[in-house]
Amino acid sequence: MTSLESWQESTGLSSRPLERALQFKRQLLEHVLEHSLELIMVTDANSIIQRVNAAFTHITGYSAEEALGQTPRLVQSARHSPDFYRQMRMQLQDSGSWSGQIWNRRKSGEVYLQWLTINTLTDDDGEITHRVAIGHDLTAIAGPKRERMLFTFKDPLTQLGNRQLLTSRLEQALAEAERNQIEVGLMVLDIGRLRPVNEQLGLTWGDDVLRQQARTLQAAVDEADTLVRLQGDQFAVLRHSRAQNTAMAQLADKLLGLLAQPIVLADQNVVSLQPSIGIANYPRDAAESTGLLQAAEHAHAMAKRDGRNRFQFVDQREHVLHHRELLIEQGLYHILNTGTGEGLSLHYQPQVCPDTGTIRALEALLRWQHPQLGAISPGEFIPVAEKNGLSVRLDRWVIEQVCAQVAQWQYHYSRLPVVSVNLSAQQFGQADFSDWLQACVNEAGITANRLKLEVTETTMMEHKDSCVAMLKRLRRQGFCISLDDFGTGYSAMSCLHRYPLDELKIDRSFMVEACHNTRAFVLLKTIASLAQQLSLSLVVEGVEQASQLALLRDFGPLTVQGYYFYRPLSVTDMTALLADRQP
Structure with missing residues (x-):
């Protein structure tokens, strides 16, 4: 007897549901x-x-x-x-x-x-x-x-492409260049000093100038080039072929001549502009699209800085430094905006009485382990923070961490030295700083006399009035005030009586010079005598050898800071040291 399965297979009935499903899908697709x-x-x-x-x-x-x-x-x-x-x-x-x-x-x-x-x-x-x-x-x-x-890829004013189009084309051009081992050139240029046109004649005429210059550029570049308006009066030219230095320089020279021609507006006003051009090359200046655009923009900025009416290729050394600064800036923004403190840490360097070895104070020193750049010196990232308006927020982050750490140490140890923190010049432009600082120490559960505020001599001299007023408020609140890096700035000793100071801190360069220069030694001793007469505590930085310490033997009461006694210590090591020195 034939089985049911064999019968279905012989009659073809087993495949009909599948055929019907496929037929339905074909009909649906159709x-x-x-x-x-x-x-x-x-x-x-x-x-x-x-x-x-x-x-x-x-x-x-x-x-x-x-x-x-x-x-x-x-x-x-x-x-x-x-x-x-x-x-x-x-x-x-x-x-x-x-x-x-x-x-x-x-x-x-x-x-x-x-x-x-x-x-x-x-x-x-x-x-x-x-x-x-x-x-x-x-x-x-x-x-x-x-x-x-x-308008996805089009600039509505000039009818050229926009930044989005450039980004798309740049990715494609670099992919082709990598496959075919060819060069790609990128120009960033501005037509030069459009703001006076907008301010004196109005935005309508400024837009007219932009449209005229856009037409000039469009007629001058090759058909295969990508021309876009980036923003304002900035344009970019992406060259997919003939991108070698000579060809790019010839094009740049041609564009400078055309864009510098006087423009006659409909109201008969004549406008003369001063264009500038920056040129970057793949693969020499960058390996990817974002880096290439940044390189061209930086070269453009250098051309403007050096006098306009010129073109500038990427200076590799300057570009590397500029790129590093951008990474530092972006890292600081990320840290301060997220509040994570990622990579930032505080070390503490003791300030010691040389006669007894007693730790009288600790200076909080900021350290940064950047995820890409590794360890970065404060001497490098703090100027970047000041340049980009981040120093106020960075100061306050440090102070918050210091207050929390002091509160923790205070809970465990009965004897605790005062902790000093450095203040940036921008902090003195913040009307709320003294109130904010008081609230910060109150929230941490510590008192104002636990902190010493270090202000540089240059900051004090450059912000005389606002600095004096704020320092007086801070001192009334109980904070100790130290004049940092004394002798490196204006050295205006005659003005010292104006400032509400508790301490002078002599820069390490004096200690270095005093070891082999008699005049420097005499000057150092004179400053020490002056501090005593003004009833100011004295801290000498940069003491790293026994011979340097010996020079200070007859200077009277003072505190020293330097590698001879202690290097900056991590929180863990500093905690262990404090614990070891408790009664």
């Missing part, structure tokens, strides 16, 4: 394809059109019979350079997809703007079998949606 409002075109691996839908015929005017067997060149316009299509092919090869705005042509000859998305289909072995293009006719889209799509 329905979606034919009723879609979006143009759909399917090509094989050789870019031969295999299938189009009804929307394709409606939008382009070409019937299926006219399109099948052709290539997508059937609908190409003359609006794009060969480089545009070459970059499209490169991106398809690299990522399997491409999307963006493109000008295509209908059968009638009308050129229309389309948003096109192309995806690649592969078989089980990863071989390309088909590509599917889906297009939106932007001329048929009304309202805000169309406006957003139209």
Whole structure:
């Protein structure tokens, strides 16, 4: 007797449900394809059109019979350079997809703007079998949606590309350059001193100048170049070929001459501008798009700094330093905005009475282990913080950490030296600082006399009035005030009586000089005598050897700070030292 399975197999009934499911899917796909409002075109691996839908015929005017067997060149316009299509092919090869705005042509000859998305289909072995293009006719889209799509890559004022277009093209250009081992050139330029035009003639005329200069640039660059407006009066030129130094210099010289020509406005005003150009090269100046743009922008800034009406290639040494400064700046922003303190830590260096070895104070010193740059000296990152307006926030972060640490030590130990913190000059422009500081110590549960505030001589002299007023408030609140780095700035001894000081701190350079220079030694001793007469405590920095300590033997009461006694100690080591010195 034949089994049920054998009977089903012989009659073919077992495969009918699967066939019906496949047939349903084909019918569903066919329905979606034919009723879609979006143009759909399917090509094989050789870019031969295999299938189009009804929307394709409606939008382009070409019937299926006219399109099948052709290539997508059937609908190409003359609006794009060969480089545009070459970059499209490169991106398809690299990522399997491409999307963006493109000008295509209908059968009638009308050129229309389309948003096109192309995806690649592969078989089980990863071989390309088909590509599917889906297009939106932007001329048929009304309202805000169309406006957003139209301006995705276009600057509305000049009708050039924008920064987003440059970013897209730059990625494609560098991918091609890497494959073909060729160079890519990038210029960043400004037309020069547009602000006076805006201020004196008005923004309308300023916009007119921008449009005229944009047309000048468009006529001057090669068709294969990518020209965009970055922002304001800044433009960029991406050169995919002939990017060697000589060719880039020739183009830059040509652009400088054209952009510097006087411009006659409609109201007969004549405007003369002073353009500047920065030039970067891949792979010499950077290995990726963001770095290349930063390099060109920095070279542009150097050209402006050095007098305008000139072009500047990337100075590798300056560029490396500039890039390092950017990393430091970005790292500080991240730390201060997230509040994590990532990589930042405090060390403490004792200030010692040389006669007894007693620790009289601790100076809090900031250290930073950058995730990319490694250990960075405060002498490098603090000036960056000051330059970028971050020093106030950095100071306050340090003070908060110090207050919390002092509170912790105070809880465990009965004898605790005062802890000093350094204040930046910008802190004296903050009207709320004294109130904030008082609130900070109150919240930590410590008193004001636990902190010593170090202010440099230069800061005091540059901010005389505001500095004196704030220091008087802080001193009334109970904080100790120390004049740091004395002798390195103005050395205005006659003004010392004006400042509410408790301590003078002599810079380490005096100690170094005093070892082999009699005059420096006499000056050091004179400062020590002056401090005593003004009833100021004295701290001498930079004591690293027994011979240096011996020089200070007859100076009277003072405190020393330096490697001879202690290097800066981590919190763990400082805690152990404090514990060891408890009664």
